[in-house]
Amino acid sequence: MKCDIILAGVGGQxxxxxxxxxxNACLDEGYNVLQSEIHGMSQRGGxxxxxxxxxxxxxxxxxxxxxxxxxxxxxxxxxALRHLDHLTPEGxxxxxxxxxxxxxxxxxxxxxxxxxxxxxxxxxSTDLARKAGSIKAQNIVMLGAxxxxxxxxxxxxxxxxxxxxxxKEIVKINLLAFDLGLITKCWEI
Amino acid sequence: MPYPFVYTMQKxxxxxxxxxxxxxxxxAGISGSYAYPGTPSTEINEYVRSTEKGKIHCAWSPNEKVxxxxxxxxxxxxxxxxxxxxxxxxxxAADPFMSSAIAGINGGMVLAVADDPGMHSSQNExxxxxYADFAKVPCFEPTDQxxxxxxxxxxxxxxxxxxxxxxxRLVTRLSHTRTIVAVGAKRKQNSLRPARDNxxxxxxPAYARRMFKEHLAKYDSLQKFSEKRSSLSLRGKRLGVxxxxxxxxxxxxxxxxxxxxxxxxxxxLPMKSIEKxxxxxxxxxVIEEGYPFIERQLNRFKIHGKLDGTLPLTGELxxxxxxxxxxxxxxxxxxASSLLKIRPPRxxxxxxxxxxxxxxxxxxxRFPKLRSFGDIGCYxxxxxxxxxxxxxxxxxxxxxxxxxxxxxxxxxxxxxxIGDSTFTHSGMTSLLKAAxxxxxxxxxxxxxxxxxxxxxxxxxxxxxxxVDIVKxxxxxxxxxxxxxxxxxxxxxxxxxxxxxxxxxGLSVIIPVRACVTMVKKR
Numbered sequence: 001m002k003c004d005i006i007l008a009g010v011g012g013q014x015x016x017x018x019x020x021x022x023x024n025a026c027l028d029e030g031y032n033v034l035q036s037e038i039h040g041m042s043q044r045g046g047x048x049x050x051x052x053x054x055x056x057x058x059x060x061x062x063x064x065x066x067x068x069x070x071x072x073x074x075x076x077x078x079x080a081l082r083h084l085d086h087l088t089p090e091g092x093x094x095x096x097x098x099x100x101x102x103x104x105x106x107x108x109x110x111x112x113x114x115x116x117x118x119x120x121x122x123x124x125s126t127d128l129a130r131k132a133g134s135i136k137a138q139n140i141v142m143l144g145a146x147x148x149x150x151x152x153x154x155x156x157x158x159x160x161x162x163x164x165x166x167x168k169e170i171v172k173i174n175l176l177a178f179d180l181g182l183i184t185k186c187w188e189i
Numbered sequence: 190m191p192y193p194f195v196y197t198m199q200k201x202x203x204x205x206x207x208x209x210x211x212x213x214x215x216x217a218g219i220s221g222s223y224a225y226p227g228t229p230s231t232e233i234n235e236y237v238r239s240t241e242k243g244k245i246h247c248a249w250s251p252n253e254k255v256x257x258x259x260x261x262x263x264x265x266x267x268x269x270x271x272x273x274x275x276x277x278x279x280x281x282a283a284d285p286f287m288s289s290a291i292a293g294i295n296g297g298m299v300l301a302v303a304d305d306p307g308m309h310s311s312q313n314e315x316x317x318x319x320y321a322d323f324a325k326v327p328c329f330e331p332t333d334q335x336x337x338x339x340x341x342x343x344x345x346x347x348x349x350x351x352x353x354x355x356x357x358r359l360v361t362r363l364s365h366t367r368t369i370v371a372v373g374a375k376r377k378q379n380s381l382r383p384a385r386d387n388x389x390x391x392x393x394p395a396y397a398r399r400m401f402k403e404h405l406a407k408y409d410s411l412q413k414f415s416e417k418r419s420s421l422s423l424r425g426k427r428l429g430v431x432x433x434x435x436x437x438x439x440x441x442x443x444x445x446x447x448x449x450x451x452x453x454x455x456x457x458l459p460m461k462s463i464e465k466x467x468x469x470x471x472x473x474x475v476i477e478e479g480y481p482f483i484e485r486q487l488n489r490f491k492i493h494g495k496l497d498g499t500l501p502l503t504g505e506l507x508x509x510x511x512x513x514x515x516x517x518x519x520x521x522x523x524x525a526s527s528l529l530k531i532r533p534p535r536x537x538x539x540x541x542x543x544x545x546x547x548x549x550x551x552x553x554x555r556f557p558k559l560r561s562f563g564d565i566g567c568y569x570x571x572x573x574x575x576x577x578x579x580x581x582x583x584x585x586x587x588x589x590x591x592x593x594x595x596x597x598x599x600x601x602x603x604x605x606x607i608g609d610s611t612f613t614h615s616g617m618t619s620l621l622k623a624a625x626x627x628x629x630x631x632x633x634x635x636x637x638x639x640x641x642x643x644x645x646x647x648x649x650x651x652x653x654x655x656v657d658i659v660k661x662x663x664x665x666x667x668x669x670x671x672x673x674x675x676x677x678x679x680x681x682x683x684x685x686x687x688x689x690x691x692x693x694g695l696s697v698i699i700p701v702r703a704c705v706t707m708v709k710k711r
Contacts, residue, residue: 010532027203027369036366037205038309046534061442062366062435065508067522078530085525102535106528114526 001031001151002055004064006083009075010100011045014139018075019052021143021158026054028154036062045102047079054150073146075125075139076100077111084118093120094146096138121145128180134170137177144181192418194339196373204370206363207232209334210301211271213341215241217297218376220268222247223256225614226643227275228310229364230303234273235644249646252585252614253278257285260298264354265390267382269297269345276304276315277584281615283320286354288392290324291404293352295384297345300326303359306478307505310642312565312584314503316479321356321456325408328356328456329418330434334368336454340418342373347414351407360478362505363435411457418455421462425449429470430515431463433483436476439511448515458486474499474514478506535570541637541702542568544674544682546576548700549604549633551683553578556690559602560595564588564616566608567641567704579606586615589632593623596630602690603630609655610640610648617662620697624663627694631686634659634697635674637704645707652701659697668692674700 005022007015019035026033034053051064069087074080074095087093093115099108115122123145125138132141140159147155159178163171204212211233214222222245224234237247246263250256253274260270274282279302286300302320305311321328327347329340337359344355388396425447432440433453440450451466453459467473467490474493475484481495481502493499493514500506500514509519536543545568553559563569563579564587572579581591592605607616612634620632636655640646650658659669670689672682682700689696 011534023203023367027201032369034366034368036362038365045537047532060438061508062362062438063507065442065512065520067520078528079532081526082529084523087523089521089523103530103532106530111528114528118523 002053002057003071003150004069005052005054005071005073005146006064006069006086007050007052007073007075008079008083009048010079010102011048013048013075013100014136015048015050015075017162018139018143019050021155021162022052022054022150022152024158024161025152025154029152031056031151032059034059034062047082049079049083071146071149073142075142077115077122078106080120081111081115087118092149093118094142094149095120095122096125096142097122098124098126098138123181123184125181128184129177132177132180133173137174140174140177141181144178145184147178147182190343192339193335194343194373196371198374199371201369202372203367204334204338205232205365205367206331206334206337206359207303207365208236209337209370210273210341210357210359211236212370212372213338214271214299214345215245216373216375217342217345218269218378219245219271219345220378221245221260221263221270222273223250223260223263223270224273225250225253225256225278226640226646227278228643229305229361230273230275230278230301230359231643231646232364233271233301235646237271249640251649253282254285257282257289257300261285261289261294264294264296264298265384267296267384268379269349271299271301273301274303275311276302276317277311277313278302279317279320281585286320286326287324289354290326291397291400292390292392293404294348294354295382296379297348298354299341299344299348299357300354301341301357301359303361303364304479305361307361309361312582314479316482317356317358318456318482319480321358322482325405326354326356327351327408327411328358330358330454330456331363332434332437332452332454334363334366334370337363338370338372340454351411353407358434360435360505408457412460415455415457415459416461419459419462420452421450421466423449423466423469426470427472428515429466429473430476431466431473431483432476434478436478436506436511439506439508440476440515442508443512443515443517445515445517453483458483463487476500476506476511476514533573535573536567537706539705540567541674541700541705542571542635543576544676544679544702545606545633545635545700546571546578547676547679548672548674548682548686549578549606550576551679552686552690555687556602559604559690560600562588562592562595562603562605564605564607564611566611568606568608568635571606585611586619589616589619589623592630592632593619593628596628601629605630605632607632607634609634609636609638609651610646612655613649617658620659620664621662623695627665629693629695631689631696631698634699636699636701639704639707641704641706645704645710655699659699664695664697668694668696669699670696671699671701674702
């Protein structure tokens with residue numbers, strides 16, 4: 001078993017929080033895991049990404065080679081598209097359809113079209129997070145959406161752990177956000 | 190000890206490479222951790238602070254030179270100390286680094302330096318292994334996070350055994366990758382036993398000449414250890430690869446069949462193993478992250494690598510680049526999209542620096558010839574649109590010195606823009622001289638109460654303390670103006686600065702407002 005995931009988004013969207021849950025679940029469930037992060041200057045509202053590699057064998061490279069990623073998980077559509085050349089021919093794209101327009105943005109419809117042509121599953125993460133109770137929970141919506149392709153069973157436990165300091169209400173919102181991401185038939189959007 | 194190590198009371202932890210270094214140092218029994226924050230090294234001291242505060246001295250230092258000297262004093266007193274910095278930080282600490290190598294240490298002393306090939310968050314790609322070689326200080330180069338832990342622990346033993354500071358060289362991808370690391374039990378800290386041999390600790394020429402000779406002999410004797418820390422696998426004769434540190438991962442990721450490999454994790458180089466490999470194979474490639482450091486030392490062999498274009502001379506390695514270099518075909522994949530637009534970093538919404546740049550750009554309307562010397566921090570982003578408010582940014586603290594030099598040459602009007610943390614890092618001495626000469630320029634010291642770019646570390650001088658320092662350096666009190674950088678005060682702030690620009694002497698403007706991201710975190 002190997003699952004190589006590229007997490008892509010914009011600085012501040014909570015990509016590291018999302019991958020925290022995955023990495024901890026991997027340790028718990030006996031998988032090897034590597035997760036590379038971006039710190040420093042690149043964080044401030046710019047494009048960010050992380051490479052997350054899960055395997056039952058030894059993993060060497062912290063970076064996923066081009067053409068070897070099984071999944072691109074985007075919290076922003078243009079950022080999901082940015083890593084296309086890393087995806088395997090059979091790979092999946094799961095991404096939020098909600099653009100972050102803090103740059104002169106390319107034609108939004110064209111971005112979504114190209115994603116669809118590559119078989120992307122698109123999800124209105126803002127709407128689902130709002131339904132869960134907080135627009136901030138978009139990253140956890142996306143975690144729920146990708147969880148259907150992951151071999152991990154303990155993700156929800158780590159969401160609880162992650163948000164327990166912030167109170168019961170926040171835990172509840174994020175658990176609901178996870179479930180909404182998981183059950184929504186994203187390909188219909 | 191044969192590698193890999195097995196620890197008694199082994200536990201598994203999820204750690205970043207930086208955190209693995211810190212945990213290794215903690216478990217080796219350090220009593221002091223000294224650092225100035227700098228990507229990608231910041232998380233080393235952050236981790237010590239978050240897990241061992243109160244048990245290990247671990248406050249942030251004003252700069253890397255001071256950090257190194259504090260650690261050296263700690264070692265002199267017999268206790269173990271860790272020093273952490275980014276690659277360019279070692280330029281600042283180079284003076285004590287070079288001379289302490291000759292003098293040696295007392296308590297174990299390890300310097301962890303994180304290089305940034307690819308310049309993710311840096312101004313150059315300098316390779317710290319060159320510094321290790323320059324000072325003849327032994328250097329570990331871990332391949333992964335487990336080795337980062339293991340080798341940092343071992344570096345303290347090697348340091349104490351050989352009476353020498355030891356470097357652990359990291360690179361961005363190693364520092365900032367999180368994985369599962371097996372850790373052992375914590376060793377006791379050393380008890381206080383200050384050095385007695387004052388001759389050895391005093392590098393007067395007469396003493397230093399003798400010590401330098403001994404130092405070089407000591408360094409060469411570590412080659413034997415280097416053979417033990419490298420691993421040679423002799424297989425096919427067609428191709429041999431010498432791969433160091435993280436480059437080894439990129440090689441193995443491609444699972445090349447039937448090639449011979451020498452994995453290098455320590456310098457000085459294991460010359461015996463290198464010779465064995467060179468004799469065994471027809472073609473030899475060196476793969477290393479950073480400068481062609483190993484490659485240049487092996488010019489008596491026929492070598493392929495960065496110098497003959499087999500691998501690129503700049504930027505960071507990837508598994509794909511290494512794949513091509515060893516003659517394997519690229520993986521089938523998809524074409525990159527043609528719709529992509531870059532998304533550069535920017536100042537946060539509500540950032541006080543943004544308001545300061547609005548003031549500067551407002552003043553520029555009245556003084557269109559105004560030139561602006563920038564510095565290193567979040568406010569370097571003022572060089573990008575929409576502000577375009579900075580003409581230069583070279584190194585930590587350069588703004589004030591360069592501005593003064595330009596004024597000396599006849600440029601007017603001139604401003605310097607520097608953050609509070611960068612000012613105490615290496616801006617204070619330049620301001621001392623500018624005050625002495627009452628240089629005709631205006632210095633902005635942006636006081637946001639933190640070292641923001643690296644994640645919000647505490648700084649040494651803010652608010653009144655910062656004003657007092659500026660006064661103490663000799664700046665005329667009437668020309669020190671504290672302003673509140675908020676959009677609602679734009680007009681009044683522009684008016685204040687516009688009065689200071691024509692003044693034929695040194696003015697200091699201090700915009701004071703806490704970093705908006707740190708306020709949110711609190």
